[in-house]
Amino acid sequence: MADEQVQTPKLEDLPKVDENLKSQLEHFNTGALKDVETQEKVVLPTAEDVQQEKQHNQFIQSVEGFSTDALRKTETVEKIVLPNAEDVQQEKQHNQLIQSVEGFSADALRKTETVEKVILPNAEDVQQEKQHNQFIQSVEGFNTEALRKTETVEKVVLPNAEEMATEKAVETVLKGIEGFDPSQLKHTETQEKVVLPDAEAVQQEKTQQNLLHGVESFDKSALKPTDTVEKIILPATEDIAQEKGQQQLREGIETFDPANLKHAETQEKNPLPTKEAIEQEKQN
Secondary structure (H helix, E strand, O other): OOOOOOOOOOOOOOOOOOOHHHHHOOOOOOHHOOOOOOOOOOOOOOOHHHHHHHHHHHHHHHHOOOOHHHOOOOOOOOOOOOOOOHHHHHHHHHHHHHHHHHHHOOOOOOOOOOOOOOOOOOOOHHHHHHHHHHHHHHOOOHHHHOOOOOOOOOOOOOOOHHHHHHHHHHHHHHHHHHHHOOOOOOOOOOOOOOOOOOHHHHHHHHHHHHHHHHOOOOOOHHOOOOOOOOOOOOOHHHHHHHHHHHHHHHHHHHOOOOHOOOOOOOOOOOOOOOOOHHHHHHHO
């Protein structure tokens, strides 16, 4: 990827900008912009944050100062499981199947010719393409002067009692995890057990092997040649009516006049905490 050279696009390959939009950008008056000042606020940590930071540092120090002399030495025993008679027989059948596929004669295949058909668009497709192009042209030539200037007011929503209780519960769980004493754990040893298959599993495996053997020894000369007939299904009356309804809906959307819309103002309300939530916050 680093050896590839970036080619500079030609002038005719660059995207074209609408003349109306280009003129608006060139004659834009920067004096209409208002001067604003950015205020940076520093939020001090609470007592809970300081306590949590102290506990986290103590946990890191305990991990760094952990004595490896308290660990016990263990030895890993690796066991080798030999395959049984069924696994050996299955491996032989698999190898025979691979050899039969590798030694397959391509001369037994019949020569066929592929016919490529080109389907021309019908009248509905052409009409739909024209409507789509007209819609794109209407979007590109949209007059931005008809838009009205609005201001967005961002309001801060205070957390309710349930959110504060959930936050405290999460902090309690984290403190319990960080202050956990691993010396309370008991030493255990893992024993590996080999489970032999039962009579049903053995019978099922034999049935599957017989099925594979039947597939491998199948005589292809018993098959009869067939010709594939491709049928074209015409749409029903309901499908045609549904397609017309969608086209009428699409035409109504594309020809919609935004001048008929009424101006509306959105008011965002900030829900204040209840008296019970304030009282509970004071108690905590």
